């Protein structure tokens with residue numbers, strides 16, 4: 143039984159995984175950190191937290207997740223940068 | 231004797247019920263609804279309690295002291311810099327862990343703190359029961375369970391807050407992190423001993439380790455060594471933990487919040503999904519969600535149109551009974567004429583504007599308080615991306631259908647300046663309630679509901695096209711959507727009706743004096759024989775290019791004040807509210823007139839809001855652009871409509 147690290151968006155609807163890390167993104171052009179990884183953690187997505195993917199909106203829309211008892215909608219762009227660990 | 235004054239601030243995550251508590255305490259009417267980010271500016275109100283004059287401050291929702299958007303900065307500024315006598319930390323009992331995370335941050339600020347454990351009714355419904363005494367003991371601050379919407383617990387909350395303020399009792403509990411982090415904090419606190427700073431040293435130390443850039447700058451000026459050391463410690467901690475120092479701190483803080491939450495919560499999980507849950511799943515479903523969205527929008531449109539039509543008809547009949555009465559009162563001379571013309575304006579305001587505005591707001595507030603708006607934002611994420619915005623931008627846009635002014639302010643929930651500008655721009659194109667009056671009251675009433683619907687769809691298409699265009703002018707990636715979707719709830723009827731009522735009062739207070747003044751001015755201009763010259767000066771645009779009756783030029787000028795004035799003044803100018811009997815004002819003219827009013831300029835209050843939000847230069851550009859655009863599109867529409875109507879006959 144191995145563990146795999148995959149982006150949150152690779153989870154199927156209804157699957158639960160553990161947050162490993164969130165990649166920072168730098169704004170194109172200005173080079174400044176957007177800081178959304180910090181915001182996500184402030185909203186509960188710290189490493190080690192269990193997160194459940196509920197569904198994604200069609201046409202590459204936002205992803206709905208459950209974390210620490212709250213329901214969040216995340217843009218796909220950032221959901222892609224949340225790395226989670228699943229057990230095979 | 232000096233007046234005993236206290237300042238109490240309400241702070242906490244978004245959508246926890248701060249504004250409900252504020253309204254309850256002060257009797258004021260802050261915007262309430264079930265979606266995150268309604269309050270974007272701090273609001274103040276006063277009340278008298280136990281010999282104190284208390285200023286209550288309602289703050290925008292905030293998830294963390296590491297702020298992310300303007301409205302959060304406002305909250306943080308207020309709490310950390312202006313230091314109220316007490317902070318009432320309002321928390322949502324059904325999402326305790328996440329809410330306590332912010333509470334733990336607040337504790338580090340050394341301000342007297344009281345916890346309002348709000349929405350215990352919602353928590354109970356979800357099967358969450360909280361041991362208040364235990365929570366009080368663990369946190370070391372007073373905890374008062376409340377159901378704000380029913381006023382339960384609010385009196386006690388205020389009592390405890392005043393008590394704490396009198397004792398100036400700051401939280402005793404120190405949020406303890408892991409050993410390595412604590413060592414780092416201790417080192418920094420020691421260095422900060424001699425530094426005179428407006429924040430407590432431990433708070434500064436933690437914030438520096440969390441990488442607070444603003445605070446870094448401030449401390450840099452006082453003692454650059456501290457900042458350098460903080461950076462060094464962060465580096466070391468990062469190497470040790472394999473995560474950035476801020477991540478470590480946030481994770482440890484959440485661990486504490488989680489531990490406390492688990493200790494005080496009793497969960498009784500139900501087996502079958504609750505109704506709210508099923509409704510959520512249905513309304514965000516990849517197919518059903520869109521079907522429901524379109525159907526409900528159509529239903530809303532149809533019901534407002536129908537209800538408005540009935541009301542309008544009814545009021546009309548009621549008012550025209552007074553006509554002979556009026557002439558009798560003032561005679562049919564010059565004075566009687568003048569008075570009647572003012573009366574005509576007022577009647578038009580009552581019979582044309584009110585009938586649509588009232589049902590409209592009832593529906594909008596109902597929708598808002600249910601929680602549906604954040605679901606629409608979820609569904610529309612992709613489409614909003616096409617105009618360079620993320621899904622949350624749809625919320626101010628929808629509010630724009632009510633009034634563009636609060637909608638423009640609401641664009642503060644967008645995180646970057648570029649997105650705020652884009653969102654503000656598209657918001658001004660949304661037909662507000664005033665423009666709805668014209669679409670429904672003129673086109674809908676005289677040409678049929680399908681024409682009105684077509685105009686709304688046309689408007690959406692234009693919004694999308696111009697949004698795309700603006701996106702091309704201001705390129706850049708949209709920032710990411712991060713939005714909480716709060717549970718559905720049955721809208722609180724009293725809140726819905728109250729908010730509608732205040733909207734109505736506001737409308738009456740602002741619009742009617744303007745209507746009276748406007749009608750008066752028109753009569754005066756007419757008496758001095760200036761009506762023709764002014765209308766003639768505008769005629770190359772109004773008559774030649776747009777194909778409208780000469781006199782509409784005057785009405786359009788008044789529309790700058792408020793959009794519904796265009797139609798109301800038109801009634802005064804034509805001397806009737808039955809537009810079907812006006813010669814030269816046929817279907818084509820009605821449609822063109824409505825299209826022009828829809829776009830031609832943001833009204834004066836919106837322009838003021840624009841100046842406030844994006845500066846006068848950009849406001850001016852948007853205003854001029856919209857004038858030119860409306861004239862262009864109106865003229866084109868006129869020429870196309872002539873062809874279409876010719877084909878039909």
Ligand SMILES: Nc1nc2c(ncn2[C@@H]2O[C@H](COP(=O)(O)OP(=O)(O)OP(=O)(O)O)[C@@H](O)[C@H]2O)c(=O)[nH]1
Nearest residue numbers: 244245246247248249250267268269291349377378
């Ligand atoms: N059931 C229930 N609903 C509540 C209670 N308190 C507030 N609400 C509802 O919660 C929602 C949010 O309330 P607001 O007062 O607008 O929240 P806020 O904290 O001011 O939110 P922001 O200004 O967006 O940060 C509204 O729909 C209220 O009707 C409560 O005790 N019980």
Ligand SMILES: [Mg+2]
Nearest residue numbers: 248249268269
């Ligand atoms: Mg509020």
